[in-house]
Amino acid sequence: MAGVGDEELGAEVANSWGIPLNGTFAVLIINEEFLHHRGQLYAYARACGAEPPFMWSFEENPEGFRPTSPR
Numbered sequence: 001m002a003g004v005g006d007e008e009l010g011a012e013v014a015n016s017w018g019i020p021l022n023g024t025f026a027v028l029i030i031n032e033e034f035l036h037h038r039g040q041l042y043a044y045a046r047a048c049g050a051e052p053p054f055m056w057s058f059e060e061n062p063e064g065f066r067p068t069s070p071r
Contacts (some may be wrong), residue, residue, distance in 0.1 A: 009023035021029070045052045059066065 004023070009027070009067045013021050013023050013025055013026040015021055015026070
């Protein structure tokens with residue numbers, strides 16, 4: 001996260017739940033929501049007969065979005 005320091009990540013973030021959350025926890029929740037809804041889209045695509053791309057693979061990514069070093 002470029003440009004975000006410990007102070008911002010430790011600060012309280014306003015949210016619709018009305019509970020105090022710090023920035024780090026808010027980022028984790030956003031990531032969890034992203035993965036959850038991506039999983040829903042994959043399940044829906046399969047139910048409709050489509051085969052979605054492999055979720056954790058980088059080899060099929062366009063040039064420039066592939067890892068540059070072996071894992």
